[in-house]
Amino acid sequence: MSGYFKDIYTGGKSLLIGLGVTFKAMIRPVVTVQYPREKIDVTPQIRGHIELVKYGENDAGHNCLVCGMCAKNCPCGCLTVDGERREGVKGKVLTVFHYDFTKCSLCGICVESCSRTALTFSNEYELAGFSREEFQFDLIKRLEVKK
Amino acid sequence: MQQIIDMIQTYSLLRMLIAFLCLLAIVFLNAVVMGYLERKIAARIQRRWGPMEVGVQGWLQMILDGVKMLAKQLIVPKDADRFLFRLAPLLCFTPVVMIFAALPFSSALYGINLHIGLIYIIAMASINVFAILIAGWSSNNKYSMFGAMRSVAQNIAYEIPILLSLLSVVLTTATFDLQKIVEAQSGILWFAMYPNLFVAFVIYLIAGCAETNRAPFDLPEAESELTAGFHTEYSGFGFGLFAVAEYGNLFIMASIATIMFLGGWNGPFGLGSGPILGAFWFMLKVFVLMLVMMWVRWTYPRVRFDQLMNLAWKYLIPFSLVNLLITAFLVKMI
Numbered sequence: 418m419s420g421y422f423k424d425i426y427t428g429g430k431s432l433l434i435g436l437g438v439t440f441k442a443m444i445r446p447v448v449t450v451q452y453p454r455e456k457i458d459v460t461p462q463i464r465g466h467i468e469l470v471k472y473g474e475n476d477a478g479h480n481c482l483v484c485g486m487c488a489k490n491c492p493c494g495c496l497t498v499d500g501e502r503r504e505g506v507k508g509k510v511l512t513v514f515h516y517d518f519t520k521c522s523l524c525g526i527c528v529e530s531c532s533r534t535a536l537t538f539s540n541e542y543e544l545a546g547f548s549r550e551e552f553q554f555d556l557i558k559r560l561e562v563k564k
Numbered sequence: 565m566q567q568i569i570d571m572i573q574t575y576s577l578l579r580m581l582i583a584f585l586c587l588l589a590i591v592f593l594n595a596v597v598m599g600y601l602e603r604k605i606a607a608r609i610q611r612r613w614g615p616m617e618v619g620v621q622g623w624l625q626m627i628l629d630g631v632k633m634l635a636k637q638l639i640v641p642k643d644a645d646r647f648l649f650r651l652a653p654l655l656c657f658t659p660v661v662m663i664f665a666a667l668p669f670s671s672a673l674y675g676i677n678l679h680i681g682l683i684y685i686i687a688m689a690s691i692n693v694f695a696i697l698i699a700g701w702s703s704n705n706k707y708s709m710f711g712a713m714r715s716v717a718q719n720i721a722y723e724i725p726i727l728l729s730l731l732s733v734v735l736t737t738a739t740f741d742l743q744k745i746v747e748a749q750s751g752i753l754w755f756a757m758y759p760n761l762f763v764a765f766v767i768y769l770i771a772g773c774a775e776t777n778r779a780p781f782d783l784p785e786a787e788s789e790l791t792a793g794f795h796t797e798y799s800g801f802g803f804g805l806f807a808v809a810e811y812g813n814l815f816i817m818a819s820i821a822t823i824m825f826l827g828g829w830n831g832p833f834g835l836g837s838g839p840i841l842g843a844f845w846f847m848l849k850v851f852v853l854m855l856v857m858m859w860v861r862w863t864y865p866r867v868r869f870d871q872l873m874n875l876a877w878k879y880l881i882p883f884s885l886v887n888l889l890i891t892a893f894l895v896k897m898i
Contacts, residue, residue, distance in 0.1 A: 432864070435864060436860070438863070439609045442609050443605070447607075447611050447613055449611070451616065
């Protein structure tokens with residue numbers, strides 16, 4: 418019986434404080450973004466799928482030497498890199514950079530193992546499709562489109 | 565026009581029929597409006613948008629939900645008691661409409677004016693428990709059964725403080741007639757402004773919240789423990805009727821509070837209260853009260869069952885009893 422009225426007082430007070438908290442939340446602006454119509458900028462650190470870094474001063478537009486370290490180190494085996502020798506050009510020229518996103522685990526070992534920083538994570542996050550073929554990326558074409 | 569009004573006044577059966585249809589429309593409209601407001605307010609308190617896709621600010625959402633519900637199949641579980649299973653939603657919904665008939669929306673706008681209006685309403689409101697018990701029992705499902713049993717225990721506990729707090733108003737006015745109770749508050753002071761009746765008002769609001777099975781007292785349908793409680797097995801409009809009845813009960817609870825404590829169809833500070841303006845004041849007060857109930861619902865977490873019982877038997881009932889005694893003393897002295 419001793420704490421009876423004290424309980425009522427403290428309980429009632431804390432209930433009123435709770436009502437105040439929700440009232441304040443009610444009049445504050447809404448934080449939800451209406452996504453497809455409204456988009457917020459993603460952080461540049463986002464780890465999307467990989468892409469070739471654009472190097473404008475190079476003729477090819479990228480910095481790839483076709484050493485194949487990325488494809489060799491890939492634990493999922495989702496990269497296919499190939500090149501050919503051309504006359505008048507030093508070293509190999511990149512002809513195929515095929516990226517199978519359905520197998521990729523986004524571990525980033527390819528990006529780390531690249532000695533020329535030719536690879537990076539893209540900012541792409543809207544990745545939904547109706548067929549598997551939509552996730553077979555040709556990164557060279559992708560770079561050309563980006564140019 | 566005059567002929568029509570004369571005819572309506574002569575044939576009281578016709579008047580009752582029109583009133584009944586209007587009340588039925590109000591019950592459904594109330595459920596739609598309140599459902600929408602509930603979702604919007606819940607969203608705002610959680611800093612979301614709520615329904616936004618259908619119509620401007622999603623105002624058509626509830627109508628669409630109603631249409632969807634109508635189109636759904638009514639599934640009766642194999643082991644359920646078919647007759648009782650079908651009966652329960654109707655038994656839950658019918659008393660709501662019957663209570664609406666006795667509510668004085670204004671001095672001229674009411675379904676029927678009873679001398680024992682308050683007793684009638686309370687008697688009808690307690691059928692709701694019966695419907696919930698039948699729904700839970702006939703579903704033949706342990707979650708439904710638990711929900712129904714909790715509901716019965718809760719309603720028995722909370723009906724007492726409700727009756728005691730309303731009784732202190734009845735002691736003050738010496739009538740059960742709702743119109744006369746409202747008329748007694750036609751001055752500047754409403755009953756909620758008297759200290760002793762203000763306590764009764766607060767007790768009534770808390771107990772009414774529990775009586776309508778709303779959070780934080782929504783143990784009969786506690787989602788986290790009982791999936792959906794007594795209406796777990798109901799689909800389509802069986803469930804729809806329960807939802808409509810829930811909002812109907814909320815409206816009734818708020819309107820009883822308005823009539824008994826907040827001056828019914830009287831305007832504030834003795835402002836005008838004609839037959840139409842009175843209805844406006846009445847609806848305004850009822851909706852403000854219902855919005856407060858929603859605010860409460862989305863603020864507090866659900867109470868535990870022992871806390872629920874403690875609140876009723878240790879706090880509300882002693883307080884309402886003492887309050888009733890004080891009111892009786894004051895009525896006798898003054």
